[in-house]
Amino acid sequence: MMKIAIAGAGAMGSRFGKMLQDADQDVTLIDNWAAHVTRIQQHGLLFHLPEGDATVAFPAFTPDALKPQHFDLIILFTKAMQMAGMLEDIQGVIDQDTKILVLANGIGNVETIERFVPRKQIIAGVTVWSAELDGPAEVTLTGTGSVSLQAVAPDAANEAFLTQLVAVMNQAHLNVTVSPSVIEAIWKKAAFNSVLNTYTSLISCNVGEFGSFSHRDALITSTLHEIAQVATGLKVPFDEPATLALIMSQFAPGQNGAHYASMYQDLAKNRLTEIDYLNGYVAKKGAELGIPTPINNTLTALIHCREELNQMQAK
Ligand code: NAD
Numbered sequence: 445m446m447k448i449a450i451a452g453a454g455a456m457g458s459r460f461g462k463m464l465q466d467a468d469q470d471v472t473l474i475d476n477w478a479a480h481v482t483r484i485q486q487h488g489l490l491f492h493l494p495e496g497d498a499t500v501a502f503p504a505f506t507p508d509a510l511k512p513q514h515f516d517l518i519i520l521f522t523k524a525m526q527m528a529g530m531l532e533d534i535q536g537v538i539d540q541d542t543k544i545l546v547l548a549n550g551i552g553n554v555e556t557i558e559r560f561v562p563r564k565q566i567i568a569g570v571t572v573w574s575a576e577l578d579g580p581a582e583v584t585l586t587g588t589g590s591v592s593l594q595a596v597a598p599d600a601a602n603e604a605f606l607t608q609l610v611a612v613m614n615q616a617h618l619n620v621t622v623s624p625s626v627i628e629a630i631w632k633k634a635a636f637n638s639v640l641n642t643y644t645s646l647i648s649c650n651v652g653e654f655g656s657f658s659h660r661d662a663l664i665t666s667t668l669h670e671i672a673q674v675a676t677g678l679k680v681p682f683d684e685p686a687t688l689a690l691i692m693s694q695f696a697p698g699q700n701g702a703h704y705a706s707m708y709q710d711l712a713k714n715r716l717t718e719i720d721y722l723n724g725y726v727a728k729k730g731a732e733l734g735i736p737t738p739i740n741n742t743l744t745a746l747i748h749c750r751e752e753l754n755q756m757q758a759k
Contacts, residue, residue: 445470446612449515451530452522455575458583467616473504481506483581492584507533517543524550524721531560543605547571550721551634554596569593570629590619594626628681635671635687638722639664641705642743651694652701670737674726677733714754719747
């Protein structure tokens with residue numbers, strides 16, 4: 445049995461926690477939202493599932509209440525901008541044999557984690573599973589998904605762990621494969637989000653509405669081209685035509701037309717967005733490399749304006 449902590453037990457952390465615990469793994473939830481943790485401790489975590497509701501008991505702690513102990517694996521599932529705070533808070537339960545798995549969206553998460561943990565302990569990936577946090581200790585899970593992951597600094601010891609981890613996660617039906625180039629997958633997903641999430645959030649529209657706009661192609665291709673140039677500058681393999689095709693495929697009838705992006709929902713609920721790990725990361729790296737990224741700079745600034753406006757209006 446693998447001893448697993450989910451650090452950031454929100455929507456996605458709860459999903460992965462449930463699926464792993466259902467497959468007989470030893471799962472502990474860690475979250476700093478006190479009302480959420482208290483409710484899980486007292487009543488369990490309520491899941492709305494296609495087959496009906498289920499309430500599941502978990503050991504759950506805020507980071508300050510966590511006793512020193514060894515975890516084989518910590519799955520980091522905060523938002524990208526919360527990751528450093530989480531890693532600071534859980535330093536006491538990370539030892540030299542603890543592997544850290546990060547599947548959060550955005551670029552630059554590995555750079556954040558390696559400030560706290562040696563690279564050989566980090567496994568990075570992307571996932572297309574989804575989940576929704578409805579309130580304290582209440583989550584909705586629909587649909588299926590998959591995970592693609594890779595050790596950040598492969599060596600014999602972490603390759604052996606990876607083999608074990610893939611088996612454990614697949615027993616939990618998480619549909620995991622090992623990627624030969626997870627950085628490419630991370631950039632592709634981030635580029636997709638940097639176009640669709642950012643524009644649909646700024647315009648306040650769903651994916652289908654964005655796909656019907658006359659200026660759509662110019663917005664998409666110009667933003668994507670800057671991202672491709674920065675990726676190339678960083679020597680990250682980036683398939684610009686394939687990423688463009690993936691974005692365009694979302695507008696086909698019967699695809700995701702009615703979908704509102706998670707960034708749109710974050711802004712609607714007055715939460716901060718992951719923009720600094722999407723367009724903002726591209727803009728920052730572009731500046732370091734001397735590659736102009738005026739579009740990504742502007743998009744980042746506009747999303748921050750929306751965040752600030754939300755905060756002003758909430759006062
Ligand atoms: P979420 O906001 O539902 O969950 C994050 C949790 O982390 C929250 O419960 C929060 O209280 C907790 N947290 C934040 N900082 C903390 C700290 N310092 N200490 C302890 N707990 C802390 O977010 P989510 O939707 O589960 O997303 C997590 C990541 O997965 C993001 O990068 C997101 O983009 C990505 N993702 C989400 C989905 C989805 O469908 N929700 C799908 C794919 C990828």
